Amino acid sequence: DIQMTQSPSSLSASVGDRVTITCRANQDISVWLAWYQQKPEKAPKSLIYAASTLQSGVPSRFSGSGSGTDFTLTISSLQPEDFATYYCQQYNTYPLTFGGGTKVEIK
Amino acid sequence: EVQLVESGGGLVQPGGSLRLSCAASGFTFSSHWMTWVRQAPGKGLEWVANIKQDGSDKQYVDSVKGRFTISRDNAKNSLFLQMNSLRVEDTAVYYCARCAGDCHFDSWGQGTLVTVSS
Numbered sequence: 001d002i003q004m005t006q007s008p009s010s011l012s013a014s015v016g017d018r019v020t021i022t023c024r025a026n027q028d029i030s031v032w033l034a035w036y037q038q039k040p041e042k043a044p045k046s047l048i049y050a051a052s053t054l055q056s057g058v059p060s061r062f063s064g065s066g067s068g069t070d071f072t073l074t075i076s077s078l079q080p081e082d083f084a085t086y087y088c089q090q091y092n093t094y095p096l097t098f099g100g101g102t103k104v105e106i107k
Numbered sequence: 108e109v110q111l112v113e114s115g116g117g118l119v120q121p122g123g124s125l126r127l128s129c130a131a132s133g134f135t136f137s138s139h140w141m142t143w144v145r146q147a148p149g150k151g152l153e154w155v156a157n158i159k160q161d162g163s164d165k166q167y168v169d170s171v172k173g174r175f176t177i178s179r180d181n182a183k184n185s186l187f188l189q190m191n192s193l194r195v196e197d198t199a200v201y202y203c204a205r206c207a208g209d210c211h212f213d214s215w216g217q218g219t220l221v222t223v224s225s
Binding site: 032034036038043044045046049050055087089091094095096097098099100101 | 142144151152153154157166167168169202207208209210211212213214215216217218
């Protein structure tokens with residue numbers, strides 16, 4: 001199985017900060033990586049797919065990059081509604097697997 | 108607007124069975140792979156199963172193989188998860204999601220809670 005490791009597991013940031021979350025796969029997954037945002041008691045929401053393609057309707061302050069085994073999600077200027085948990089997910093190989101999540105909290 | 112609405116969750120004893128349903132609307136259901144993803148209380152996301160558009164291909168995470176069965180009824184725009192031999196560790200919110208492209212999950216339901224406890 002492909003293991004997805006996210007770092008950090010949590011971070012504290014202020015509104016307006018630039019935030020970067022990393023996701024590492026233990027095997028090459030090309031660009032078959034997605035990012036999701038989840039707020040408490042809510043379903044996840046798709047943000048980015050194919051490593052860097054923004055889902056329709058997602059603000060442009062979100063961006064993704066990477067290929068192979070190393071990926072990043074960047075929020076260029078953190079907004080109040082961005083405080084949430086973020087997950088990466090590989091869809092290169094079954095079983096599909098998620099990272100452990102990164103909780104973004106208010107500083 | 109894409110809508111996915113899960114139902115069928117509840118409290119069940121270990122060893123019991125439950126059938127989850129997901130009603131889809133707002134898109135051509137028969138054109139998409141569909142999936143179930145679960146989340147144990149306070150934990151992360153875990154993919155459970157996928158099913159191809161015509162039901163001819165099904166994939167499962169190892170921990171549910173032989174116990175869970177994913178199926179669909181394209182005439183009724185519905186996705187199902189039959190869960191047998193339930194274990195305490197199957198306790199989770201179960202989400203139905205739509206696959207897009209090579210199967211990232213672009214739309215999610217609100218989830219249904221399954222609690223396995225004696």
